Amino acid sequence: xxxxxxxxGGLVQPGRSLKLSCVASGFTFNNYWMTWIRQAPGKGLEWVxxxxxxGGSTYYPDSVKGRFTISRDNAKSTLYLQMNSxxxxxxxxxxxxxxxxxxxGQGTLVTVSS
Amino acid sequence: DIQMxxxxxxxxxxxxxxxxxTCRASQDIxxxxxxxxxxxxxxxxxxxxxxxxxxxxVPSRFSGSRSGSDYSLTINSLxxxxxxxxxxxxxxxxxxxxxxxKLELK
Numbered sequence: 305x306x307x308x309x310x311x312x313g314g315l316v317q318p319g320r321s322l323k324l325s326c327v328a329s330g331f332t333f334n335n336y337w338m339t340w341i342r343q344a345p346g347k348g349l350e351w352v353x354x355x356x357x358x359g360g361s362t363y364y365p366d367s368v369k370g371r372f373t374i375s376r377d378n379a380k381s382t383l384y385l386q387m388n389s390x391x392x393x394x395x396x397x398x399x400x401x402x403x404x405x406x407x408x409g410q411g412t413l414v415t416v417s418s
Numbered sequence: 419d420i421q422m423x424x425x426x427x428x429x430x431x432x433x434x435x436x437x438x439x440t441c442r443a444s445q446d447i448x449x450x451x452x453x454x455x456x457x458x459x460x461x462x463x464x465x466x467x468x469x470x471x472x473x474x475x476v477p478s479r480f481s482g483s484r485s486g487s488d489y490s491l492t493i494n495s496l497x498x499x500x501x502x503x504x505x506x507x508x509x510x511x512x513x514x515x516x517x518x519x520k521l522e523l524k
Contacts, residue, residue: 349505365512404507
């Protein structure tokens with residue numbers, strides 16, 4: 305059974321950093337691109353970052369480029385999202401997904417507030 | 419950047435109705451279009467991929483279609499479990515979601 309379990313969310317002050325993790329199981333992790341999606345409270349879905357199966361290429365929208373870094377450790381079947389210079393508008397539930405298709409984690413809530 | 423204009427934002431409907439939700443792409447995305455369903459407090463669920471293909475386990479009352487740059491999700495014979503928010507997603511060039519359609523009981 306495919307499972308994606310996010311962790312690392314919490315309350316953080318504006319300007320600070322936070323690192324999210326997503327542990328994958330039930331499939332061959334290094335065969336798949338992985339993506340982070342976020343959803344602000346009561347709002348829609350927003351693409352945050354994607355990484356190829358080898359980790360050799362990464363992709364970001366302008367809203368997070370230069371502040372967020374996606375990475376992966378294929379030996380540990382773990383996906384990461386390093387978030388720096390956090391802003392109030394980064395407050396959201398962050399989901400990791402396999403290929404942005406059928407498999408999503410349960411999400412981890414990040415709240416940026418002083 | 420590719421924009422996805424989704425309509426309507428809210429769709430009141432009755433059980434047994436046939437409903438259609440539409441997304442219009444700002445430029446050509448081929449059939450790189452997926453539909454997701456999201457219920458309160460839950461992660462999104464893939465419903466349609468490749469614009470017209472039903473994902474595993476999705477009831478056959480759901481269908482996807484394309485007419486030019488307009489992509490539609492149709493639900494025949496609406497059931498109570500279908501009440502949710504639906505999002506389209508283009509993945510031809512990076513990723514862009516539509517703003518969502520809240521399907522609710524009239």
